[in-house]
Amino acid sequence: MIKYNLKCKNKHEFESWFSDSKEFEKLIKKKLIECLFCKTKSVKKSIMSPRISHKKKINFPYKEIKRMKKDLAKLRKFVEKNFEYVGENFPREVRKAYYDKKKDKNIYGVATPKEAQELKEEGIDLTSIPWVNNKEN
16 A cells, blocks of 8 residues: 555645555546545645555555445435535535524535634534545546
């Protein structure tokens, strides 16, 4: 397994794991990697520090990861079915719902790390969910 720091054309940075560098190249060519924040498929590897490994072989839990990915896909499907997508308007919309106690509205969307921190400081409890692709890679 290899972890890459990725950066999209809009300068959003995020991390992702791949079984090896060939898998990353294959997924990039097929445009199956997208930015977690803006959904652009124009993504490249960013600067990263090398990983130093031990000689000891590590048994990676592939079955558990596959199960987790399946569970995350179910969670995504549930959220998409039962919540309203508000996109980049999420910080504004969640504040409306929080401060106007009359509105009981299920929403989801995108917030930058800075916006999420500001919401947390206001006492607004958020949950961030890894958004797995609906397609099998």
